[in-house]
Amino acid sequence: MNYVIIGNGTAAVGTIEGIRAVDQKGTITVISEEPYHVYGRPLISYLLLGKTTEDKMLQYRPSDFYEKNGVITLLGRKAVRIDPAAGAVKLEDGMSVPYDKLCICTGSRPFVPPMSGLDTVENKTSFMTLDDAKHLDAMLGSENDKRVLIIGAGLIGLKCAEGIYQRVKELTVIDLAPRILPNVLTEVPASIIQKHIESKGVKFLLEDSVEQFEPNTAHLKSGKTIDFDVLVVAVGVRPNTELAAEAGCEVNRGILTDACSATTVPGIYAAGDCTVSHDIAAGTDRILAILPNAYMQGETAGRNMAGEQQEFTRAIPMNASGFMGLHMITAGSYDGETYLEHDEDHYKLLVTRDNRLVGFIMIGDVDRAGIYTSLIREQTPLDSIDFDLIREKPQLMAFSRAERAKKLGGAH
Incomplete structure (x- = not known):
């Protein structure tokens, strides 16, 4: 089986690991216009600040990721056309890369509005x-x-x-x-x-x-x-959808996919910032250009490309960031009933609707915010946990023993 991935970001990493979880022998080829091995894009500000180095940013090197997973890399090479009939990706230099299954992980590009001068x-x-x-x-x-x-x-x-x-x-x-x-x-x-x-x-x-x-x-x-x-x-940014659209994939701002990360063209999948996701917190379809969703979409695509049946149905907007020493984590929707804590040192807003936690904002003390994120992703009924306890401080003791074991075992 020939697997081809266009793009080399977080969604591509998820796709590679999803494929290899099912198929250890198929050929995987990654095509990327950037000349670098995959790096953490959010780290570029810390590179300028002097808190990291380019060497540390390039986390996935051939010896410990690409070679380990048997990946052929075509870096600094631009894909210009997908030919679904021939099952091939055409490169700018004239090379044709055949595929049996293809995943488009082309990400997004800066949006530059018209500005005079x-x-x-x-x-x-x-x-x-x-x-x-x-x-x-x-x-x-x-x-x-x-x-x-x-x-x-x-x-x-x-x-x-x-x-x-x-x-x-x-x-x-x-x-x-x-x-x-x-x-x-x-x-x-x-x-x-x-x-x-x-x-x-x-x-x-x-x-x-x-x-x-x-x-x-x-x-x-x-x-x-x-x-x-x-x-x-x-x-702002705009999704890179041109290759998908020209190949016949349905596009509405982003590439449309189903829960298996499959596009409307057989054999072609898509993941990451170039796609439209279903936001379960708001109940709407939208572009969710964030790393966790990109990885999970990619992993879902990879597993399905390799023949396994898997769906990703837990996409939510989420941002975890720091600004000059002040930490912030947000997730989900802010439409619903609110619980607020606010003083000089921190801000916490929890939003609930229909017996579910649907969103939160935390600034300052963000310890264990992942528990709130898990509640939103899993759509956990609040009456099944001790929500009075957990809204004061996110802690596993608010869950049943079985749920604690599940979350400690690495549930997303």
């Missing part, structure tokens, strides 16, 4: 890849004398700010939304994170946007002007 800015970058981080590092240099402007106060923009705030003269973040992290946090927790980041010297200009760029100046719609030396565009 952006082409006049010389020192600019996005912030999604290792190459982006290297480019930004080179533009900043070692003198700590640069003024940096970040467009976008979402996760990508704020992680970029965290990576460089100690290396710059001035750092300003602009966003059209009325609060930071608008797709992740509600108003109060967003203000807590913002206040903490501002205490580190970062300036925010919210409910504003760039009307016109000059080479080193941004003219804002509010009438303000910002002078800068380096520009980072971190407005």
Whole structure:
């Protein structure tokens, strides 16, 4: 059996491990436009901050992952077309890679909205890849004398700010939304994170946007002007769906798959940020561009590609991050009845609906937040546990002995 995976991120790792859990002999080929072995994308901010190295980021090297799993890697090679009739992936250099089963793990790319004069800015970058981080590092240099402007106060923009705030003269973040992290946090927790980041010297200009760029100046719609030396565009991302769409897979913003991670084209699967998932917390179909879901989708795809029947039906939005020493974990939906704890040191919001925990926000003390995540993923009835105990402090003693054994055994 010839298995081919396009992409080399977390979803691809899950796919490889899913295949090998069932089929130890089939040929696996990974095609990736990036020249690197798989690395932790969230770590690029820590690379700039000096808390990690490129060597440590490249966690899966040939000797301990690719070779172990018998994977052929075609890195720095771009897939340009999928031919389902021929069962082959065409590469930009003319090579044709045959497949019996294919998984599309193409991820996403930066979204750069039309901004007048952006082409006049010389020192600019996005912030999604290792190459982006290297480019930004080179533009900043070692003198700590640069003024940096970040467009976008979402996760990508704020992680970029965290990576460089100690290396710059001035750092300003602009966003059209009325609060930071608008797709992740509600108003109060967003203000807590913002206040903490501002205490580190970062300036925010919210409910504003760039009307016109000059080479080193941004003219804002509010009438303000910002002078800068380096520009980072971190407005958002778009799924890479073009290969799938051209191959005949149904696409609606992201690639549509069933619970087995199969697309609408026989023999082709998809996983990760390029796909649409069913969010069980909100009961809606949406793109969930987060690492845990990408891995589990990939593992599901791999097992099914290799002939096993498995479904992934526990996708939820989830973010675990830190901003300059302040930790945050969020998951699920915020629509329902709420339980709130809030003081100067921490913030905890639990949201319940229909006898289920459907969402939470934790800032500061995030110890054992995985228990709350498990309750949401497993859709555990709250009357089957001691929820009064667990809402005060997530702890396994709130579960029955059988459930404790299950969770200690590694349930997702």
